[in-house]
Amino acid sequence: xxxxxxxxxxxxxxxxxxxxxxxxxxxxxxxxxxxxxxxxxxxxxxxxxxxxxxxxxxxxxxxxxxxxxxxxxxxxxxxxxxxxxxxxxxxxxxxxxxxxxxxxxxxxxxxxxxxxxxxxxxxxxxxxxxxxxxxxxxxxxxxxxxxxxxxxxxxxxxxxxxxxxxxxxxxxxxxxxxxxxxxxxxxxxxxxxxxxxxxxxxxxxxxxxxxxxxxxxxxxxxxxxxxxxxxxxxxxxxxxxxxxxxxxxxxxxxxxxxxxxxxxxxxxxxxxxxxxxxxxxxxxxxxxxxxxxxxxxxxxxxxxxxxxxxxxxxxxxxxxxxxxxxxxxxxxxxxxxxxxxxxxxxxxxxxxxxxxxxxxxxxxxxxxxxxxxxxxxxxxxxxxxxxxxxxxxxxxxxxxxxxxxxxxxxxxxxxxxxxxxxxxxxxxxxxxxxxxxxxxxxxxxxxxxxxxx
Amino acid sequence: xxxxxxxxxxxxxxxxxxxxxxxxxxxxxxxxxxxxxxxxxxxxxxxxxxxxxxxxxxxxxxxxxxxxxxxxxxxxxxxxxxxxxxxxxxxxxxxxxxxxxxxxxxxxxxxxxxxxxxxxxxxxxxxxxxxxxxxxxxxxxxxxxxxxxxxxxxxxxxxxxxxxxxxxxxxxxxxxxxxxxxxxxxxxxxxxxxxxxxxxxxxxxxxxxxxxxxxxxxxxxxxxxxxxxxxxxxxxxxxxxxxxxxxxxxxxxxxxxxxxxxxxxxxxxxxxxxxxxxxxxxxxxxxxxxxxxxxxxxxxxxxxxxxxxxxxxxxxxxxxxxxxxxxxxxxxxxxxxxxxxxxxxxxxxxxxxxxxxxxxxxxxxxxxxxxxxxxxxxxxxxxxxxxxxxxxxxxxxxxxxxxxxxxxxxxxxxxxxxxxxxxxxxxxxxxxxxxxxxxxxxxxxxxxxxxxx
Numbered sequence: 001x002x003x004x005x006x007x008x009x010x011x012x013x014x015x016x017x018x019x020x021x022x023x024x025x026x027x028x029x030x031x032x033x034x035x036x037x038x039x040x041x042x043x044x045x046x047x048x049x050x051x052x053x054x055x056x057x058x059x060x061x062x063x064x065x066x067x068x069x070x071x072x073x074x075x076x077x078x079x080x081x082x083x084x085x086x087x088x089x090x091x092x093x094x095x096x097x098x099x100x101x102x103x104x105x106x107x108x109x110x111x112x113x114x115x116x117x118x119x120x121x122x123x124x125x126x127x128x129x130x131x132x133x134x135x136x137x138x139x140x141x142x143x144x145x146x147x148x149x150x151x152x153x154x155x156x157x158x159x160x161x162x163x164x165x166x167x168x169x170x171x172x173x174x175x176x177x178x179x180x181x182x183x184x185x186x187x188x189x190x191x192x193x194x195x196x197x198x199x200x201x202x203x204x205x206x207x208x209x210x211x212x213x214x215x216x217x218x219x220x221x222x223x224x225x226x227x228x229x230x231x232x233x234x235x236x237x238x239x240x241x242x243x244x245x246x247x248x249x250x251x252x253x254x255x256x257x258x259x260x261x262x263x264x265x266x267x268x269x270x271x272x273x274x275x276x277x278x279x280x281x282x283x284x285x286x287x288x289x290x291x292x293x294x295x296x297x298x299x300x301x302x303x304x305x306x307x308x309x310x311x312x313x314x315x316x317x318x319x320x321x322x323x324x325x326x327x328x329x330x331x332x333x334x335x336x337x338x339x340x341x342x343x344x345x346x347x348x349x350x351x352x353x354x355x356x357x358x359x360x361x362x363x364x365x366x367x368x369x370x371x372x373x374x375x376x377x378x379x380x381x382x383x384x385x386x387x388x389x390x391x392x393x394x395x396x397x398x399x400x401x402x403x404x405x406x407x408x409x410x411x412x413x414x415x416x417x418x419x420x421x422x423x424x425x426x427x428x429x430x431x432x433x434x435x436x437x438x439x440x441x442x443x444x445x446x447x448x449x450x451x452x453x
Numbered sequence: 454x455x456x457x458x459x460x461x462x463x464x465x466x467x468x469x470x471x472x473x474x475x476x477x478x479x480x481x482x483x484x485x486x487x488x489x490x491x492x493x494x495x496x497x498x499x500x501x502x503x504x505x506x507x508x509x510x511x512x513x514x515x516x517x518x519x520x521x522x523x524x525x526x527x528x529x530x531x532x533x534x535x536x537x538x539x540x541x542x543x544x545x546x547x548x549x550x551x552x553x554x555x556x557x558x559x560x561x562x563x564x565x566x567x568x569x570x571x572x573x574x575x576x577x578x579x580x581x582x583x584x585x586x587x588x589x590x591x592x593x594x595x596x597x598x599x600x601x602x603x604x605x606x607x608x609x610x611x612x613x614x615x616x617x618x619x620x621x622x623x624x625x626x627x628x629x630x631x632x633x634x635x636x637x638x639x640x641x642x643x644x645x646x647x648x649x650x651x652x653x654x655x656x657x658x659x660x661x662x663x664x665x666x667x668x669x670x671x672x673x674x675x676x677x678x679x680x681x682x683x684x685x686x687x688x689x690x691x692x693x694x695x696x697x698x699x700x701x702x703x704x705x706x707x708x709x710x711x712x713x714x715x716x717x718x719x720x721x722x723x724x725x726x727x728x729x730x731x732x733x734x735x736x737x738x739x740x741x742x743x744x745x746x747x748x749x750x751x752x753x754x755x756x757x758x759x760x761x762x763x764x765x766x767x768x769x770x771x772x773x774x775x776x777x778x779x780x781x782x783x784x785x786x787x788x789x790x791x792x793x794x795x796x797x798x799x800x801x802x803x804x805x806x807x808x809x810x811x812x813x814x815x816x817x818x819x820x821x822x823x824x825x826x827x828x829x830x831x832x833x834x835x836x837x838x839x840x841x842x843x844x845x846x847x848x849x850x851x852x853x854x855x856x857x858x859x860x861x862x863x864x865x866x867x868x869x870x871x872x873x874x875x876x877x878x879x880x881x882x883x884x885x886x887x888x889x890x891x892x893x894x895x896x897x898x899x900x901x902x903x904x905x906x
Contacts, residue, residue, distance in 0.1 A: 034680055156646060
């Protein structure tokens with residue numbers, strides 16, 4: 001046992017999988033936390049992974065699937081025989097099933113759906129039609145609904161009878177629908193505590209409850225839960241028919257996922273799909289596809305230097321300052337990007353308020369441009385003893401800082417207006433422009449003063 | 454009225470504040486959503502802002518305070534007379550009061566606390582002693598507790614009697630404590646639905662409920678709520694005494710705030726405090742303080758170019774490729790940073806697994822380094838017709854890509870091990886190193902082959 005504990009979780013799991021003993025595997029997985037489960041499963045090789053899922057009962061396999069990321073889960077599910085995949089999916093909640101099926105090829109997804117229980121298959125097909133980051137894509141079909149003429153006692157009987165099933169539901173609210181499944185009202189659990197058990201739900205329920213449309217965006221849902229501190233909201237279609245419920249956790253999780261994708265995108269990991277457990281060539285290829293685009297941007301920026309080669313050859317000291325001017329103004333611009341992104345996300349500025357942001361940034365750009373220009377110009381002057389070199393370098397930095405700060409402040413607003421995601425595009429766009437402009441200002445100012453340098 | 458509606462919310466609010474009519478102001482604020490309230494309040498000048506809070510009843514002023522960010526709220530509160538600030542704070546929940554007081558100078562905070570109702574003052578003092586991102590700093594003191602020998606009927610009577618107050622509570626759970634306020638058990642609201650009203654809580658409650666310690670970290674709380682899908686968790690001290698409850702929303706909000714700070718920090722907005730409504734010189738100064746540090750990093754990187762000025766003067770075409778090599782390897786390195794950060798946050802790699810990451814990245818770095826080196830070397834060769842220039846540029850990019858990818862993969866792990874935040878420091882650190890190395894490889898390879906270029 002001493003020895004057992006020194007082993008890493010994935011080594012233990014890998015050994016257990018080789019023993020073919022589902023009970024021991026299950027006991028082991030229950031003894032470690034979800035994070036360790038995710039780590040251990042991700043470190044198994046493909047054969048061990050599918051053997052693990054095959055050995056476990058569908059409901060235990062479903063728990064493993066819940067602990068790991070959707071991308072990895074979809075990879076695992078794909079490799080299983082469809083009947084087995086279907087049995088596991090039937091144990092997951094409707095939202096999760098749709099997420100996983102959405103990550104698969106259409107053919108693979110259909111093969112699995114065909115093996116599912118007809119009712120669940122129908123539901124899965126329905127859920128797959130909703131766009132991922134909408135109320136439809138985030139909702140659960142597990143909710144409780146009753147009719148207005150049912151009594152409190154009926155609800156209590158139902159809760160008692162379906163106790164087992166409902167432990168997995170987030171039973172905070174009861175929904176009241178009519179014969180056409182149209183949403184009529186909502187009741188909180190505690191509304192059932194006081195009235196007599198013969199009271200009809202229709203007289204207790206809150207009429208015209210808050211609800212969201214099936215096509216409402218993730219942003220709209222976030223705003224909704226920010227404004228209303230509720231444990232869930234019903235989702236209806238155009239005819240007011242109740243389709244499901246969205247929980248605030250699901251909205252938060254989707255938002256987190258989106259932020260992570262954006263962060264990875266910003267860093268050049270497109271699609272957000274790389275894990276180091278993937279095959280080497282696929283990882284290299286994914287990264288290269290983005291880098292090749294970057295080469296083009298780089299060539300564009302560097303071609304400015306190529307245009308001014310003669311000036312550069314005459315005053316070689318300029319080569320030292322070229323990257324400094326570009327980089328420093330890039331940093332100033334990124335500060336302005338960050339302030340705009342924050343003010344946009346807090347709602348403190350509107351995408352149309354170009355002039356307001358420009359006014360605020362121009363004045364700041366002049367101050368910081370002068371300060372930084374004097375600093376770097378001074379460094380250039382003292383290094384080479386030539387005041388004109390200082391003037392060229394300092395002047396270029398000052399002007400480029402103003403450009404960078406104004407552009408940095410505006411780019412997020414402009415991108416937002418044309419419905420592009422500012423987090424994803426602002427920074428690379430800004431950096432390319434400030435590089436080009438920085439090179440241009442230094443070299444063109446130097447060309448003008450060439451006989452004094 | 455037509456005219457009124459065309460005005461922006463802050464213009465309307467500013468006009469209303471000048472009319473000195475609290476009822477109209479309140480009606481207006483209730484008619485717009487929290488985001489517009491935040492926007493409108495932030496656009497008022499300091500005099501209008503404090504007049505707004507002075508005109509409103511404390512409970513309405515408290516609603517305004519809840520809609521705006523903590524930093525802005527603290528600024529407003531600071532400018533009010535202490536008695537008035539105290540009256541507004543008494544209307545906020547305990548967690549929020551502590552957050553606001555925490556943002557003030559100690560003297561200002563004490564002056565306000567002294568004006569508060571003694572019981573609330575005592576609580577505020579107590580809450581201020583907890584570190585912000587711990588269970589103590591995030592908890593609410595608004596919860597319901599009962600004794601084990603009380604009956605279901607007692608709870609119902611209490612809920613009925615305190616209906617008004619409790620609508621602001623998140624009444625999902627009831628806590629059972631003993632005479633020393635030690636946590637004994639927990640009950641869900643629905644546990645009260647079935648048993649007879651004479652049943653004692655002690656026989657219904659779940660014993661040894663989940664709980665967290667008052668010093669537990671934000672990360673521990675996030676893990677807790679990830680593992681347990683609960684609507685709140687009780688917070689206890691070392692003696693198991695119940696101090697408050699932490700809701701998952703509070704944990705999520707604190708985490709969001711931390712991420713935003715990190716994003717702003719990464720972009721050079723230190724402290725995360727800049728709003729464009731702040732005075733110009735203060736904004737300029739804050740941004741400059743970070744940029745000046747950046748100058749030093751830049752001079753370090755550029756000094757490598759200065760060392761090789763003679764080589765550069767001899768082969769001026771190199772100046773075109775210097776920024777390209779640095780920038781492209783910087784991008785490759787940032788991809789590796791992003792993958793490591795993601796694997797760290799998903800728990801798919803541990804900070805100690807240096808050799809695993811190194812192994813995965815070296816091989817990828819060789820492939821991508823060769824691919825990119827051949828590409829850029831080819832560009833250089835075709836441009837100048839000199840195969841040796843291609844070799845120098847391509848070789849430098851290949852080697853620097855390998856360095857960047859390995860460093861990028863490792864830096865987040867190393868920073869995590871020395872308890873620094875990888876999100877904040879990885880990227881600037883990496884970029885400075887890849888700049889220096891890129892300049893060095895291009896210029897030193899060129900120096901070796903100088904007679905062939």
